[in-house]
Amino acid sequence: MGDAAGMDLRIIFSTPLAIIAYFLIWFVPDFQQGQTLWYLLFYCLFETLVTCFHVPYSALTMFISTEQSERDSATAYRMTVEVLGTVLGTAIQGQIVGQAHTPCVQDANASTVALEGVNRTQSATSLRETQNAYLLAAGVIASIYVICAVILTLGVREQREPYETQQAKPMPFFRGLRLVMSHGPYIKLIAGFLFTSLAFMLVEGNFALFCTYTLGFRNEFQNLLLAIMFSATVTIPIWQWFLTRFGKKMAVYIGISSAVPFLILVALMESNLIVTYVVAVAAGVSVAAAFLLPWSMLPDVIDDFHLKQPHIHGTEPIFFSFYVFFTKFASGVSLGISTLSLDFTGYQTRGCSQPARVKFTLKMLVTMAPIVLILIGLLLFKLYPIDEEKRRQNKKALQALREEASSSGCSDTDSTELARIL
DSSP states (O other), rough: OOHHHHHHHHHHHHHHHHHHHHHHHOOOOOTTHHHHHHHHHHHHHHHHHHHHHHHHHHGGTTOOOHHHHHHHHHHHHHHHHHHHHHHHHHHHHHHHHHHHHHBBBBTTTTTTTHHHHHHHSOOOOHHHHHHHHHHHHHHHHHHHHHHHOOOOHHOOOOOOHHHHHHHOOOOHHHHHEEEEEEHHHHHHHHHHHHHHHHHHHHHHHHHHIIIIIOOOTTHHHHHHHHHHHHHHHHHHHHHHHHHHHHHHHHHHHHHHHHHHHHHHHHHHHOHHHHHHHHHHHHHHHHHHHHHHHHHHHHHHHHHHHHHHHHTTTOHHHHHHHHHHHHHHHHHHHHHHHHHHHHHHOOOOOSSSSHHHHHHHHHIIIIIIHHHHHHHHHHHHTTTOOOOHHHHHHHHHHHHHHHHHHHHHHOOOOHHHHHHHHO
């Protein structure tokens, strides 16, 4: 169901197509009719191709080492670089596009005719500069994408486990999918991950509008977002130390729940730029935990699955692909909730201001809704059965299984008996 060569091929072939699709997302076609279809097509294509990249990239964590501590370190390094990449992308696009200013509609209640009037009066030069700024930013980010893909393809080598190559038997995809989706710890982890991801994506997706219209910081939201992501980048190594010292479940409870008081503060405070920056930096600490910890727990689930199904291999891509799927699903749900809520309350595209009900909706989308989702996610994480004691037991059992397989080539009966005893 997945090997190193297949993973490398998916990364290699998806990269150039993803770059083209990403660039075309920011390209404005000359025709007016069908522009919505144009953007929908290339956005969906880009997300599909990025998934083809992300699944093997994430699954390689299981193949670069058999040691839990080394895989945890690799996950921490991967998430640090991912967040750093988000910071870099935000900075690049924010600074390049920020140089081009698009006028807003002065009256938030203006009609469509007024909006069209703004479009007509805006100079063609200014509009072209804005379009070129987006294309330039897309080109720079696409170049970084290529560099990272080359480093990944040439720099990472898979290490197969001895007992897999000797004993494991490939199986049909749908049978493997059925076994994976019936594994209890995986279902509980996915459920908690889904709700916490949705919470932070609601914040992320509405943060710019919240800063612009509710807090009144139209020219500061890019810097505030950079503060959040930079704080997350710096604190991921701290969370990695914390989870090795106190355990992953404890790190999940403390790390993700730490966002709640700051979200409450945002909901209650007035427009104060200094306080907003302090809250942004503090929120980045929780964002780091939300990025790192669920991905760090997934290899433990796979180890637990291997002990219960010792003769099955190649299921790692299924585990990681559905993890990625639920990330995309949470992103889509977040976008749908935000769009419908703002449309229902009368959001005015490109308005210089918005009605009070829109500002209130944005506050709820950035504060109260994520708080409720975080609490639900933490409750589901409470049901997650793999604690530190269970992890240590699994580690010893897997080590014994590998040692016996490599030294004497243990039989299928021996492996099954070991799994049964565990």
